[in-house]
Amino acid sequence: MIPANPDRFLADLHHLRTFGASGVDKGVVRPAFSDADIAARRWLAARMEEAGLTPHFDPVGNLFGIAGERSLLMGSHSDSQPEGGWLDGALGVIAALEVARASREVGGPPISVVSFQDEEGRFGVTTGSAIWSGNLDLAKADTLTDHAGVPFAEARARMADLAGDFVDPAQFTGFIEMHIEQGPWLDTEGDKIGVVSDIVGIRDMRVTFGGQQNHAGTTPMHLRRDAFQAMSAFSSAINDRFRNVVTPATVWTIGHVTLHPNASSIVPGRATFSMQWRDGDTDRLARMEEIIRSTAQEIAEARGMKLSYGPMLGLEPVVMDAGLRGALELGAASVAPGKWRKMPSGALHDATNVGALMPVAMLFVPSINGISHDFAEDTAEADLVAGLEVLARAAV
Amino acid sequence: MIPANPDRFLADLHHLRTFGASGVDKGVVRPAFSDADIAARRWLAARMEEAGLTPHFDPVGNLFGIAGERSLLMGSHSDSQPEGGWLDGALGVIAALEVARASREVGGPPISVVSFQDEEGRFGVTTGSAIWSGNLDLAKADTLTDHAGVPFAEARARMADLAGDFVDPAQFTGFIEMHIEQGPWLDTEGDKIGVVSDIVGIRDMRVTFGGQQNHAGTTPMHLRRDAFQAMSAFSSAINDRFRNVVTPATVWTIGHVTLHPNASSIVPGRATFSMQWRDGDTDRLARMEEIIRSTAQEIAEARGMKLSYGPMLGLEPVVMDAGLRGALELGAASVAPGKWRKMPSGALHDATNVGALMPVAMLFVPSINGISHDFAEDTAEADLVAGLEVLARAAV
Numbered sequence: 001m002i003p004a005n006p007d008r009f010l011a012d013l014h015h016l017r018t019f020g021a022s023g024v025d026k027g028v029v030r031p032a033f034s035d036a037d038i039a040a041r042r043w044l045a046a047r048m049e050e051a052g053l054t055p056h057f058d059p060v061g062n063l064f065g066i067a068g069e070r071s072l073l074m075g076s077h078s079d080s081q082p083e084g085g086w087l088d089g090a091l092g093v094i095a096a097l098e099v100a101r102a103s104r105e106v107g108g109p110p111i112s113v114v115s116f117q118d119e120e121g122r123f124g125v126t127t128g129s130a131i132w133s134g135n136l137d138l139a140k141a142d143t144l145t146d147h148a149g150v151p152f153a154e155a156r157a158r159m160a161d162l163a164g165d166f167v168d169p170a171q172f173t174g175f176i177e178m179h180i181e182q183g184p185w186l187d188t189e190g191d192k193i194g195v196v197s198d199i200v201g202i203r204d205m206r207v208t209f210g211g212q213q214n215h216a217g218t219t220p221m222h223l224r225r226d227a228f229q230a231m232s233a234f235s236s237a238i239n240d241r242f243r244n245v246v247t248p249a250t251v252w253t254i255g256h257v258t259l260h261p262n263a264s265s266i267v268p269g270r271a272t273f274s275m276q277w278r279d280g281d282t283d284r285l286a287r288m289e290e291i292i293r294s295t296a297q298e299i300a301e302a303r304g305m306k307l308s309y310g311p312m313l314g315l316e317p318v319v320m321d322a323g324l325r326g327a328l329e330l331g332a333a334s335v336a337p338g339k340w341r342k343m344p345s346g347a348l349h350d351a352t353n354v355g356a357l358m359p360v361a362m363l364f365v366p367s368i369n370g371i372s373h374d375f376a377e378d379t380a381e382a383d384l385v386a387g388l389e390v391l392a393r394a395a396v
Numbered sequence: 397m398i399p400a401n402p403d404r405f406l407a408d409l410h411h412l413r414t415f416g417a418s419g420v421d422k423g424v425v426r427p428a429f430s431d432a433d434i435a436a437r438r439w440l441a442a443r444m445e446e447a448g449l450t451p452h453f454d455p456v457g458n459l460f461g462i463a464g465e466r467s468l469l470m471g472s473h474s475d476s477q478p479e480g481g482w483l484d485g486a487l488g489v490i491a492a493l494e495v496a497r498a499s500r501e502v503g504g505p506p507i508s509v510v511s512f513q514d515e516e517g518r519f520g521v522t523t524g525s526a527i528w529s530g531n532l533d534l535a536k537a538d539t540l541t542d543h544a545g546v547p548f549a550e551a552r553a554r555m556a557d558l559a560g561d562f563v564d565p566a567q568f569t570g571f572i573e574m575h576i577e578q579g580p581w582l583d584t585e586g587d588k589i590g591v592v593s594d595i596v597g598i599r600d601m602r603v604t605f606g607g608q609q610n611h612a613g614t615t616p617m618h619l620r621r622d623a624f625q626a627m628s629a630f631s632s633a634i635n636d637r638f639r640n641v642v643t644p645a646t647v648w649t650i651g652h653v654t655l656h657p658n659a660s661s662i663v664p665g666r667a668t669f670s671m672q673w674r675d676g677d678t679d680r681l682a683r684m685e686e687i688i689r690s691t692a693q694e695i696a697e698a699r700g701m702k703l704s705y706g707p708m709l710g711l712e713p714v715v716m717d718a719g720l721r722g723a724l725e726l727g728a729a730s731v732a733p734g735k736w737r738k739m740p741s742g743a744l745h746d747a748t749n750v751g752a753l754m755p756v757a758m759l760f761v762p763s764i765n766g767i768s769h770d771f772a773e774d775t776a777e778a779d780l781v782a783g784l785e786v787l788a789r790a791a792v
Binding site for chain 1: 577578598610612614616617618619625627635646649650652653659660662670672674766768769
């Protein structure tokens with residue numbers, strides 16, 4: 001039994017949100033490598049040291065608090081979205097710190113802590129853990145730029161005075177990440193804890209319908225090759241055709257659209273849009289891809305469109321380790337009997353990358369109204385503490 | 397009979413395209429108040445003077461060649477789109493010049509010529525003729541800016557050394573505008589001449605569906621309020637509901653779309669799009685508006701969306717004058733027997749504005765493949781000459 005201290009945990013969690021506090025609700029503005037992010041990481045390193053862990057920054061800003069021997073790793077990330085909530089990854093970092101600290105105090109099992117850098121993707125997607133796990137080459141990462149054109153190499157140079165080598169992952173026996181759900185399931189169902197079964201896989205690609213740009217007054221409807229209309233028909237058709245393939249947990253999104261020339265008096269000659277779909281099952285992802293490609297082809301042929309695709313981003317589903325997951329389930333059953341559930345993670349997390357290095361598992365607490373990546377993001381303190389308790393029990 | 401000279405007409409037409417020649421096909425880059433546009437207008441003024449007309453620039457760059465007595469007015473505009481074709485409005489200006497010149501040479505009826513300024517809407521829509529006709533207040537026009545932020549007042553100051561007063565429209569008995577069709581009807585049907593029955597009316601407004609921005613991984617499909625999906629469903633529904641209301645000449649277009657936040661991993665929280673429709677019948681335009689508003693309301697209610705509208709731009713249909721139109725029909729029947737048709741104009745033209753001042757009529761020649769506002773815009777020279785002939789006959 002590790003006697004995690006709820007008050008100390010909550011005090012640290014609230015202190016962390018003073019770095020980059022937005023002044024709106026409990027929100028924070030703490031994107032990777034910002035002054036607030038670096039200050040928060042320096043403070044975290046000091047708290048790790050006070051807890052008897054050895055703080056260590058790697059070359060890309062990932063901060064480890066190492067228990068000094070072969071250990072379980074716990075944590076998440078402390079950077080935020082440009083307009084972020086106070087919990088998001090910060091919760092998992094501070095919960096790991098409290099469990100590691102409490103365990104050390106009572107001579108419990110050694111537990112190391114990590115705060116990965118740029119999970120929120122200022123420079124890509126889960127950048128820090130992707131580099132550490134070998135999913136992203138450092139030389140390639142250095143060339144990635146943020147929306148303002150700043151290269152990753154320049155951003156990470158801001159922490160060069162802190163940086164040591166990369167940490168050897170072989171010293172860790174596994175990784176447990178606690179996180180807010182960032183979705184509505186737990187809140188809607190009144191559950192306190194979600195034990196993650198798998199992190200869903202993602203497919204994401206750009207689709208372009210090329211039609212014929214034309215005058216919106218003089219081009220009769222029957223002679224138009226209107227790229228917006230093609231995109232709209234495509235969206236309706238896949239919504240219909242997916243019905244026999246998907247589960248209630250499957251999601252798909254057209255979130256980005258660019259019309260050309262995008263003028264009210266011109267029939268759109270080109271529509272480029274993002275097509276993203278997520279599911280825990282690789283076969284289902286593939287069946288959906290078939291439907292997407294065959295439907296787009298049909299629409300293009302029927303409407304005289306050129307059809308082209310950008311490269312498809314593919315991230316495979318990551319199944320949680322049975323042993324670690326079992327420990328979380330036992331913890332959940334004793335902390336929140338009848339008030340927890342097994343569930344997939346629809347969002348990517350650092351655990352997706354770390355899964356390439358070692359066994360991983362994840363634990364969710366509810367997001368009020370499912371809101372995250374927003375200043376209004378919040379979770380009841382009782383639920384935060386319940387999550388801490390489950391984590392502490394699983395660590396044993 | 398006015399003996400319009402086809403060779404002189406074509407020579408002038410080709411000379412005009414040397415001002416702002418794009419070097420691609422016969423295309424021109426001659427937007428309103430550009431150096432090329434002003435040089436072209438100076439050349440046109442000189443050609444008018446040689447033809448015995450009195451050239452006169454008004455304060456907004458409209459160039460008149462006045463026949464010195466009560467006269468019929470003919471012409472169009474000599475400015476082009478940023479990437480324009482050589483004919484567009486230039487054809488109507490040069491054809492008018494040739495007919496006026498030829499008529500003067502044989503002591504025929506007095507004919508005045510006009511090249512309106514900024515028909516292509518660098519600063520709005522048919523700016524020069526809109527100001528002349530009183531449809532647009534000069535003080536208000538002066539505050540309009542182009543895409544680069546240049547105000548109309550600053551642009552027209554470039555021609556201040558040429559400017560006289562506004563021309564009194566009372567001296568003109570009517571206005572005939574020859575123009576390329578800018579659509580595919582004549583070319584598709586093998587006709588040489590189109591006599592315009594009316595210029596269609598336009599309705600154009602911005603529609604916004606406001607849903608809930610959300611994480612595209614963690615938000616289940618059944619809990620989404622996806623603004624893109626609402627827009628797509630709206631488009632499908634109006635396509636269906638319009639079927640019992642429209643004619644083959646009716647058109648409607650969603651040409652401009654803005655999603656917010658427009659990211660592939662975020663369920664769109666807001667979609668703003670242009671809804672434009674055109675028809676020659678005011679009642680039909682109103683029935684379409686009812687369908688648009690009731691369908692948008694239904695979609696918004698069914699999908700939990702906020703619905704809002706921008707201001708609706710409304711331009712009423714303009715019916716061509718029966719007398720002038722009859723003269724064009726007689727000319728067409730003798731120049732191109734069995735090879736002409738009556739047709740609406742789906743595009744706006746300067747004649748739309750001039751119709752507020754005097755009787756107006758319009759004449760179309762074919763656009764090859766219906767292409768215009770493009771360097772590739774073209775018309776067979778035989779068809780250009782046929783149009784000139786019809787204009788000359790109608791002028792008598």
